[in-house]
Amino acid sequence: MEDQVSDKDEMKEIIDEFIVEAGELAEKAIRDIVTIENASDEETVNSIFRAVHTIKGTSSFLGFTTLSTLAHRAEDILGMVRKGNMLPDHEVADVLLESLDLIKTLLEEIKEGGAERSGAAGTIEKLEALAKPERKKLGEILVEASVLSGDELHEALKKQEAGEPEKKLGEMLVDDKVITEGQLKGFLDTQKSQKHKEESTIRIEVNKLDELMNLAGELVLGKNRLILLNNMVKKSDAKNGVLDNLADITNYLEVVTNELQLSVMRARLVPISKLFNKVPRLVRDLSAEFKKEIELTMEGAETELDRSLIESLHDPLIHIIRNSVDHGIETPEDREGKGKRPKGMLTLKAYNEGNGVIIEIFDDGKGINVEAVKEKAREKGLLSENELASLPARDAMRLVFVPGLSTARKVSNVSGRGVGMDVVKTNIEKMNGQVSVDSEQGQWTRLSLRLPLTLMIMRALIVRVVDELFAIPLNTVTELVKLEEGLIKSVDKKDVLVLRDKVIPVVDLTRVFAREIEEHADKYVIICNIGERTIGIKARTVEGQEEVVIKPLGEYLGNINGIGGATIRGDGKAILILDMSALIDRASLQSGHRKIA
């Protein structure tokens, strides 16, 4: 007895959940359809497809046949749109919207009375007609076959719409004895003469792609081991035959591996339009909220990024745009007072550069008030008077990324609390990216985000510090300097290197990593930079360049300061990858930026 009751409750709970979930999915789908009517994009179409697919599945499982059939037909249409076989024009959008409205109605009916009431035959027919546009409507075929006159068809269609429940045209005509079952069957067969379009795309689960990505990574490691082996064999005077073969195989494997890696990486690329598409709506809403007038331009929406980066980029981008609208761009009155156009300009630009992607957010607002930022830094005791006095403008601007430093006078929803920009910087740097800012006070601000194309594999310089090997991301390395007597000078108890008139703080990793220092054992300084900040890292030896697969340190260790993951070398040993931005931050805070007189 008890079981039956709890089963019913469970069922009701499931149905209730379904109604809520399906309702939300339908709502969102409706909004999305409006969007794609104006500008179709892959992700939104996929989203609508998935929503309808889910509704179909669950409603079918729960026994709501009208709903599931309706959803099924709509899914068919969406499938065709997805594959590019159908353009989501007004006609298609109208029918889809009608379907979703009907889905909502049916959900309401289930909610109120526990069961579907309305019929969906009419809408289903429209969907089916859309799906097979070359297919003539049954009515047309009947008129052509002189079974019905044009008028009679018209009457029948009106009757269909008024009918409760709605019947399919064919069924209705059979019922009214206008045609026989046999005739109906015949006509329906005539309708069916479709050829299937070739499938040119395939759906694949993301985790399958991830697995491929992993395998490609492992292949890179295997290739590295083979290269190592090849070198070893070369050194030990092996017979020429074997050597040639080994060299060939190694080269071949290298080519294949590179191609595979690139292919998999490309499979994961998604155009940034996915993000950019949300921006116009966001800017419109923000402009209304903050009473600003903004003209938005976006360039380079077709630039592609790894899909995981797109996801991680979402929040930082939204925050930066909020900042621009809220704090950057002035009110129309202010702007006119300054002689600017009342409409503020906000430009988003994305483009490829080297092996990365650059995203620029530019606004012609009031720029960064360097003095105000310095004042805040002074207030918070971040830098001393001396340091502030000699801080160049560019470096001062970078202070906006320090936690707690917001010069906004009013605290609005998110921006203004000083929690924003530092989180943006941290998030971007977590992706192995870099953030930099440039501005002209009173005129404009430009934020540049530099992101790698892939998170998994990167080129690194392998160096020996004291007795351990470390990997330095090659994209941060600008040059290698051979250490000679007297090259490193001491300024204010900090080591610096003067390189072609530039003063570069030198980092002794032994100190950073709290080991014992051995004087004069280091032979090189590796000059690394991120943005405009440069440091030099002392090293015993430089082993060479390698492509490394980035492996996370794992949950137990979490984030270790200065370390950005680990990798496994050809000989199987694990070595640590240095987190350049953390090291640079540390060095910058300590030594500021000074010129030697």
Place this chain on the structure above:
Amino acid sequence: MNGGGILQLVTFKLENEEFGVDILRVQEINKMIDITRIPNAPPFVEGVINLRGKIIPIVDLRKRLGFEARAYDKSTRIIVVELEGMVLGFIVDSVSEVLRISESTVEPPPALVSGIESEYIEGVGKLDNRLLILLELKKVFSAIDRKDMERAASN
């Protein structure tokens, strides 16, 4: 603990004490291999190793439990365990055997056992003339918290 069940344990030695951990948690037992040291990590974290392509952190259990450190020798082993998705290894002096003991032989830990924090101990098993300390792995290897990191960074 309700007296009826059987516990299967992997037992190992540290200093002169014998310990046991649930065999279901143990992924593998390895000989000592080269450990890559990690700077800025708490002192009981020896470093990381490469385990078939995965980076695994290695903890020196002696240091973690407060024993004096000791040089590694032929009998030193690394026990790799999996705790709710987190994989890590810890170094022990030697591994003894796999034992099956009845739950009824396990008593709750007294306040102080060999100087080890009592929260790390799940219980003490009595067998003939042996005393087995059953470790509460989840407490011993709770993900490194803020305090440990700050302590390490300031050293």
